[in-house]
Amino acid sequence: MIVVMKKGATQDQVDHMVGRIEELGLKSHVIVGTERTVIAAIGEKREHIKGSLVTGSGVDDVVPILAPYKVASLEVKPEPTEVLAGSLRVGGGSLGIIGGPCSVEDEEQIIQTARAIKTAGATGLRGGAFKPRTSPYSFQGLKETGLKFLAAAREETGLAIVTEVMGTDDVELVSEYADVLQIGARNMQNYRLLEAVGNSPRAVLLKRGPSATIDELLLAAEYILNEGNPNVMLCERGIRTFESHTRFTLPLATVTYLHQKTHLPVVVDPSHGTGHSALVPDMAAAAVAVGADGLIIEVHPNPERAMSDGYQSLNFREFQETMDKCSRIADAVGKTIC
Numbered sequence: 001m002i003v004v005m006k007k008g009a010t011q012d013q014v015d016h017m018v019g020r021i022e023e024l025g026l027k028s029h030v031i032v033g034t035e036r037t038v039i040a041a042i043g044e045k046r047e048h049i050k051g052s053l054v055t056g057s058g059v060d061d062v063v064p065i066l067a068p069y070k071v072a073s074l075e076v077k078p079e080p081t082e083v084l085a086g087s088l089r090v091g092g093g094s095l096g097i098i099g100g101p102c103s104v105e106d107e108e109q110i111i112q113t114a115r116a117i118k119t120a121g122a123t124g125l126r127g128g129a130f131k132p133r134t135s136p137y138s139f140q141g142l143k144e145t146g147l148k149f150l151a152a153a154r155e156e157t158g159l160a161i162v163t164e165v166m167g168t169d170d171v172e173l174v175s176e177y178a179d180v181l182q183i184g185a186r187n188m189q190n191y192r193l194l195e196a197v198g199n200s201p202r203a204v205l206l207k208r209g210p211s212a213t214i215d216e217l218l219l220a221a222e223y224i225l226n227e228g229n230p231n232v233m234l235c236e237r238g239i240r241t242f243e244s245h246t247r248f249t250l251p252l253a254t255v256t257y258l259h260q261k262t263h264l265p266v267v268v269d270p271s272h273g274t275g276h277s278a279l280v281p282d283m284a285a286a287a288v289a290v291g292a293d294g295l296i297i298e299v300h301p302n303p304e305r306a307m308s309d310g311y312q313s314l315n316f317r318e319f320q321e322t323m324d325k326c327s328r329i330a331d332a333v334g335k336t337i338c
């Protein structure tokens, strides 16, 4: 249910309704909008609840939330959410650009990359220190050493750090170094991990599972929001289809669809979405054209020598050219890279 407060309802009236919702055994989420405040009352649907809430002082109406996800829904919060994390701004008219290698390999690699992507206009630095690899024999990441190198790159450039956290036990450690916790595609439905990052003070970039539906992605985001962390970005990174010319299939309609269903910002990953560096610049530009709120792009000083995902990584020159193209499109669609 959504308890819609009247325009000009007082804080006391809002607090009173929060108390009433909780007395009824429901969870409350207050969303202060530009027009009016609404309170989402989340829990099992029971007939008498609407009647008990609608008579509250300062209440305009009580309406059901139709979508299976609640706090993530546009029905609860019609204004787009803007996520701020260090130098990174994503959503609400800001286009966040996150670049960097698939894996942090050494200090020089990450600092060199941070400098180059910053010059090209990126606002966030990505790099995996904990790597989820299909094979247990592949490079698994530098772990805490990698996090330290990322922190050194932030010190040097001021770029916000986006890095993956793979397990609940690592959330505290990764939160010490990162500005944004990335939940990888393989972990999108790891519900205990989603709850753990929901309790972290850091923003979260939630990647879509390669075989997850959009509703499943939104319900995964709901786990994080429900714990009280409002700073969630959704990421379309491609899904598995019968097509084998690309590593995954990148459905850009996801961006438009999500904008019609949720207030959360949508980031596109054209690197994993295509798996070919030659396809990345155009897909990045297309994502901006359909209104993506952010891009996450793999960039490496020497992709040929990358320890993971080199075949889909751009070199510095290619990233600069991609940024030039994307910033022209951003201008055309009224987005600001900042």
Ligand code: PEP
Residues within 6 Å of the ligand: 102, 128, 132, 183, 184, 185, 186, 207, 237, 272
């Ligand atoms: C990554 O960003 O390097 C990564 C492993 O992505 P995904 O979880 O989307 O496969």
Ligand code: MN
Residues within 6 Å of the ligand: 102, 103, 272, 298, 308, 309
């Ligand atoms: Mn990768």
